[in-house]
Amino acid sequence: MMEDRSPIFECRDVTVRYGDITALADVGVTFERGMIHAVVGQNGAGKTTFARVLAGLVRPAAGSLKFSGRSHAGGSVNDARRAGVELVHQSFALPPSFTVAEAMQFGAEGGSLFTRSALERRWQPHLDSLDVKVKARQRIRDLPVEIQQGVEIARALVSEAKLLILDEPTAVLSPEGTEKLFERIRRLKARDVTVILILHKIREVLAIADTVTVLRGGRLVDGPLDCTEIDADRLAELIIGPAATRGLNADDKAALTGSATVAHAHIETSSARKNSVLEMRAVSTRADTEGPALDNVDLTISAGEIIGVAGVEGNGQRTLVRAISALVDVVDGTLAIGGDDVTGKQLAARRAAGLRIIPFERNVEGLSLSSSLWENWSARSLLQMPLLAAINPVTIQKRCAAALNRWDVHYANVAQRAGSLSGGNAQKVILSREMDEDARLILAAQPTRGLDIGATSFVWDAMRDAKARGCGLLFISSDLDEIFDISDRVVVMLSGRIVAEFRPPYDISAVGAAMTGVLK
């Protein structure tokens, strides 16, 4: 069979605006049929918007789209479907209470009335043919993330898709899960499906893709480039941009782009034994709707130390933070902050002992978006006063303004709503509140998620500064590169337990194996 290399997708001068923000500007690319195309860029580069344009979820303000040579207006999911385009979202969109078979049927055409067993008989062969190891009767919520993703892909392929787009599929996976995903993608390529992968890490691009396209700030930087003809360093520069590259050290640059694994952090050998700021002894909790139970967790963090927590999302990282923050009941074990037992103490008492939290959900747990900046900023210190203490808002607002300026937050005035800030600036407001002089133990939960390069390296530097001041930090991230870059020690969480601990130099394959339970 002759290989068909005609373009499956072309676009010219595509521009997308959300309100005042231009998400994509004059992007024009051509993707050839039957290949694996990577689209890379930092957060805010426009990758997801690009994927949504292809899938018909966003109608461009300007520009032209062509699928297999035929023009499309864009902005219609049905048109894109008919052209054979399917998108697998970054955050999974399958209804958790559905069975796998029901989820399959949901995306398919044809059929009206089905019994459950008929549905299962219909879809089991499809799942088997894609090597998704799952029973069609299982419920989505009971499946591990990797299988869920397999089901998502299988669902996208129910209607003979010719162009499959995966939006950051590796973000939720362990290194091993990523490898399995890549095998699956290669098999799809063999079945003549063109795949567009939205990716974050150069290492992954070079491992899987035939071509790479780089976006930065909503513009096309270059591409599609042949992956055999580009090296990691060159690609890193394209992604970060020449201006930003200058301010970064080599390890940070590598961690930002995943061009190479940072094998060792900056090891500091301290002669004096440092005081511990956190000591958890055999801590167990109960499972609840927000995550699995902690099972016999021992963890010590010393002053001036950053402990990275690696693990596939949903393995108890959230429960760990909530347990230290007294937001979930500890049923067994003890917990001490700065040497004082706080096992039975409320969060207010633990905060008084020096606990600070940069929560997972910036916009829900970290800030009240419809409240003013100064109210958000002052909440922590106000809570250390009596409930009826008199305050002078003007003084607080002045102190808030001074703090926000010190933390380089871009804002108009302290009375503006927190929701009007960009993600990076919003995170800086939280940092300015939580990384104060009296902090001793800082829980940083996914502090760089969704931030652009500048904000990400700002957060890293803030964490290093806090460490230099003698704080102990717990750093939770799903990005192994940044964990390795920042952390003095790395622990791995699996099913609510700490299953392994690593010291520099870090071995990504060993950490990855621990994340999936294959201890070496």
Add this chain to the structure above:
Amino acid sequence: MTERLVSVLRAVIFVLLGLALCGIMFQLAGYSAPLMFQAIADGAFLRAGALQQALRWSLPLFITATGVALSFRAGYFNIGAQGQFYIGAVSAAFMAEWLNGAPAAIVIPACIASGMLGGAAWALWPGLLRLKSGADEVITTLMGNFLAGLVLLYVTAGPLKDPSGSGQQASSRPLDAAYRISDSMGLSPTIVAIVAVVGVAIWLLINRTTFGVLSGLAGRNPTMVEWQGARTWRIGLASFLISGALAGLAGTVELMGPNGRLTGGFLPGHGFTAILIALVANFSVVGTAFVALFFGGLASAALYLPIMAGLPSAAIDVINAAIALFITAKSSLIDRIAKLKGRTWKTS
């Protein structure tokens, strides 16, 4: 545009929209809209004595509405102001009965305290149900209104029944004139002083204490405040109790002021109008003062509607409802307008 100006404009626009809607409705129904508006303007503010009438209605409304604003602002939708108003009045009436014969300097403060405690007690149980078991306070406080209405009927027809009453309407024995804090016109230095104290105290509480900032944050995003280590149940319980106490205080003022006795089902719309006032005022104490004056004016105009425009006085309830309709729909509507107008409404 400052945020404050925007919210004032919002309130004015929605009130005007409500009035316009009613004008159109009544015009279509065969009444005269111009005459209706004339009657409202005259009856509320322009006629001699109208302003006095408007104040008579707006002062108790202001007391209840500040409480409602405080609890709504903290994220607790206490819509039981009507019930708390009744129970407050009943508690004060019992206190007056019990202390009957004692000097006014003792009886009046005792009745006020008792009325506030009664109102707070009627907010305590829905508050505890919400905080301890998660029972929706909208449902419990709403049901509490009906219960309180029945309690009021029982009291006026039973323990405090006026034996000389006609039997037409159950009512309690009239209060001794020495214990009244105003005549039936409902305006006196005492009532004005009570209103001033309430206004200043609640303003200070909201704007000059940690409770004010934290309850405002908790009302908009309780999760964030919990992650800061706040014991949100304390904020919640305080909001319930204060709003109940203020509704109870308004009931006491009505009892000891213009009414002078309990009557079964008196001022049936008081608590709901107070909720409307708090919503229109966007939970600001200063705003509540102005909006209460406006709705007090509407209440006063109810007398003039039948005379001047031939409308039943219940037309005022229709106007209130129309304003409520717009004000509760305001957020999405304003957002849509803001989008169409290219975000000129977005505050800096």
